Amino acid sequence: MNYSLHLAFVCLSLFTERMCIQGNQLNVEVGRSDKLSLPGFENLTAGYNKFLRPNFGGEPVQIALTLDIASISSISESNMDYTATIYLRQRWMDQRLVFEGNKSFTLDARLVEFLWVPDTYIVESKTSFLHEVTVGNRLIRLFSNGTVLYALRITTTVACNMDLSKYPMDTQTCKLQLESWGYDGNDVEFTWLRGNDSVRGLEHLRLAQYTIERYFTLVTRSQQETGVTTVLSMTTLMIGSRTSLPNTNCFIKAIDVYLGICFSFVFGALLEYAVAHYSSLQQMAAKDRGTTKEVEEVSITNIINSSISSFKRKISFASIEISSDNVDYSDLTMKTSDKFKFVFREKMGRIVDYFTIQNPSNVDRYSKLLFPLIFMLANVFYWAYYMYF
Known part of the structure; x- marks a missing residue:
């Protein structure tokens, strides 16, 4: 299915930089001196099928990931989950989007709907949402060699199975796993762009602590x-x-x-x-x-x-023979x-x-x-x- 996008003449002026898109030609003027020519989005996506992955039928697409942890708002022991706001960046090669030159340009986030993007999801996520203020917090950047950068701002609540036998001196390991929803390893492979340095933000993160009143x-x-x-x-x-x-x-x-x-x-x-x-x-x-x-x-x-004296007097003055059966010992x-x-x-x-x-x-x-x-x-x-x- 082919999509045709008609762009009207738009000029944006911001400080000393000006960018204009006219018809099928994108002209960028920097400092009003150095000019370069980039292809229009309509020409670039002519014959493009967003429903087919890059290298369809061939080698799997390599998706390079980077992750910035903006904040961890809560860690709940009772619900066994944590809530974090992250910036997820994905890079991949799409030879169908190669153009001449060595420059790159950023597209409006709404144009993502006309490109193929990986169906990445967060494993064990309870709830997740994309930020929409003031517009959808998404970014798409195209490079001349066909590299596509797709960035998202996501807030997610992820389940974390905790062992609380040593609570509150416990140490928990909570994972944030990313997988493809529909593609298998023959179609998509996820890698970290910079190894262990692909995840940033944790070194400056300070979690709220509980103090005694x-x-x-x-x-x-x-x-x-x-x-x-x-x-x-x-x-x-x-x-x-x-x-x-x-x-x-x-x-x-x-x-x-x-x-x-x-x-x-x-x-x-x-x-x-x-x-x-x-x-x-x-x-x-x-x-x-x-x-x-x-x-x-x-x-x-x-x-x-x-009592003894009274008993003796009774014995002395008695005129009859006293037997043990007749004596009253009650007193x-x-x-x-x-x-x-x-x-x-x-x-x-x-x-x-x-x-x-x-x-x-x-x-x-x-x-x-x-x-x-x-x-x-x-x-x-x-x-x-x-x-x-």
Whole structure:
């Protein structure tokens, strides 16, 4: 199918350079002195079939690529993808577009529709679009030897399979793969124009980093309120870290381990407060028991002595023979049960005193030393394991 393009007389004036296209002849005047003659687009594309690749039926077309990374706007761990804006440049030889001279000229981007271009696409791209402000961000340049340069500005969101087992100390490898949609290796071959230097922009790229917000302290009524609030905050962080990340093939991630360590120390501090407070109450109760112990012993002794005396009087003044079946020991039995209760309470008190901390202030004193020391050791093992193993 042949296409005919009729160009009217157009003159563009910009500073000291002027370019005019008239009919089938393209005249470029630079500085109003050196003139050169380039073929008109209509003559150049006469008999051109954009539906057939260059070297159709022969050697595959060599597509040389260069890539400029303009920005990487986001890297999402939850969606496992990244969004980047790139400048994709493709070069290939098309002998049908050879013209005389050693110059090149740039065509309007809308003329791309009349030329053959490779059907390059981004593998694993979720969404992609070409920028259209203020016009379509595409460029087509023709060289006299038949080389075609085709440049595009693309923003794409590409999937990236991430291994988050060491998150947030993880290192991910995200790929940007380019392939031909319809042609195979017998028709099109992709190569990098300048090897490893074909990709530029990453050396100056700075990704946004997350920083910890400012923290401040408040005076609270009780240490227990602060401990409970901190435990709830750590629980919220642990739940948030798990819900904000995708379900991966690993059950425990590095951030889960670290938050678990922090939660253990926060909960341990709350338990330390509970132990110290309980020990203080027990110490006060022990002092109260010491003052009433002698009074209870005297009372129990008097009760037992009075019971025995009453029992003896009954034996002395009885006029009948007393047998063991007729004696009423109820009064004596009640008093001895009180003695057994007292002995039982005394035994239990000794057991409780054995496990009671004699000086509750030592709990806080030792905790101030042990908690930071153990936390530092835990961090040393944690970071050494996840950074070097």
